[in-house]
Amino acid sequence: MPTSVSPGAHSPTAGRVSNAPLTDVTASHSSLRRFLHGLPGVDAVGLEARAASLGTRSIKADAKAYAIDLAISMVDLTTLEGADTPGKVRALGAKAMRPDPTDRATPATAAVCVYPDMVAVAKEAVAGSDVKVASVATAFPAGRAPLAVKLADVREAVAAGTDEIDMVIDRGAFLAGDYLKVHDEITAVKEACGTSARLKVIFETGELSTYDNIRRASWLAMLAGADFIKTSTGKVAVNATPSNTLLMLEAVRDFRAQTGVQVGVKPAGGIRTSKDAVKFLVLVNETAGADWLDNHWFRFGASSLLNDLLLQRQKLATGRYSGPDYVTVD
Template identity: 75%
Template sequence: MLDDARLSDIASSEASLRRFLHGLPGVDQTGAEARAAALATRSIKTTAKQYAIDLAISMIDLTTLEGQDTPGKVRALCAKALRPDPSDRTVPRVAAVCVYPDLVATAKEALGPNSPVKVASVATGFPSGRTSLAVKEADTREAVAAGADEVDMVIDRGAFLAGRYGEVFDEIVAVKQAAGDAHLKVILETGELATYDNVRRASWLAMLAGGDFIKTSTGKVAPAATLPVTLVMLEAVRDFREATGRQIGVKPAGGIRTSKDAIKYLVLVNETVGDDWLDPDWFRLGASSLLNDLLMQRQKIATGRYAGPDYFTLD
């Protein structure tokens, strides 16, 4: 068990942090990919599929992160987050709406006071993370002051890949402090980390530094979320809870577009970490186009026919 004293010792120097991270068990690449592929073949039918679709909807961070985003687009996204299908009140709300810091206030106003849908905001020089710590802290404080419930920060992958683990650790700690009561999701940008061993090390680094969630990707780099990478991250949060007693969330983001994709991730969660993580508080799906496919599949189960592609609003 890693108690507070041991955790402080691990983070006390660059050398001790490096020693701990490089002492983690290596990832069996072939084994991880084979297990993820095997779990992806699981078939879910009828009522179980309906439950999985509703659960996936409730886990979505409905996202718009484009240079052309406008207040009107964000308001429309918030309306959809609250009522994904205006014709069916039994459809659950999504977990959060994710926007740039300058549109947080717009989203907060559109969702209304005490909304069950959270406002998440990317910060810290998204998507590259290549800016000064002072700018990252200011970016975070701006988002939280505007009403963000959650902050999605990006790590400096250049620093991580150069082995400057202490620098990355200190930045996460500082951003966590700047975020205050807001939950901090740490984006690893796994598509740039090159190996599963690096994904495991980055996951542990983010958790040791105080992240509340670890997130695969910005959605701006390919490959984004993949099942094997998410499996490695799920194993990391499982092992971290066993070692510290602290539960951390996981968020795959980018490239998850269909109901079939989403259900594969839910199966992966259930088989790797269990029911404790099958909850929007502990597992999210970062997506912009996934919701419509889930709604179409849901309607197919209810009516026996698919809606037309223009039945639901575009995200």
């Protein structure tokens, strides 16, 4: 099964598993546990040092303009509040399609992300555009519901036309070591998505506590058929960080190297500035590679990030900063 990492290593190849086929890994609780606990342990100091080092990279103005437009195109513009109304969701859809009404060259965002009961409204709002509709399901954000309830949530969102499902894993089951239960729930949700919706699997990394757990959750979700792995719900204290996102990028890189299957990554929560977004894009390029520098494979789960990206874009175009009243309030 997996090989070990060279002592003290945290290079672009550190943490890779062997090229042995992943046959029968999920055949039983014991085989899955053996595989996940056989993954190389994470060198926390090395991981954080590499993430910090990549975060210091500077880019030139022309590259910055490209990066800002790329980041805008990767935003899942999100509203997940109990007070969401159809009017708010329609406004969100309009902003997603045309983030800066004064500049038609501004790219649209990747998607709008809403609760399942707002999917139909969101689909109507973005009709005729390339903007996708994503819906959180499976008892978001806690994930504390029977599987039948979670699957009903997913099927209703799919029937309403959602393009993507963002599900939350059962963190209690994961932390208790019941990996097969988590795997089977992801597999069942993937089946409920059918052929029309891609599946993003949310770990809530802040509740998984350790980097080893994040690595295990990444491989577990990919083995179960996730199209994306996602850091967090944005509803807890610790959400996306450069370190946990770097670790997940290593996982999808290594999974593709071993299986030939490419899986996307979505950091969510706490990414608020253009400077932060560019740092994450550097992580993608330097860790997973250029194949992931596309909104089909990388997303930002955000609400306030888009406005800062728009203000920085206007600064590059005009040479001066605009006030926050130059962008719409989400």
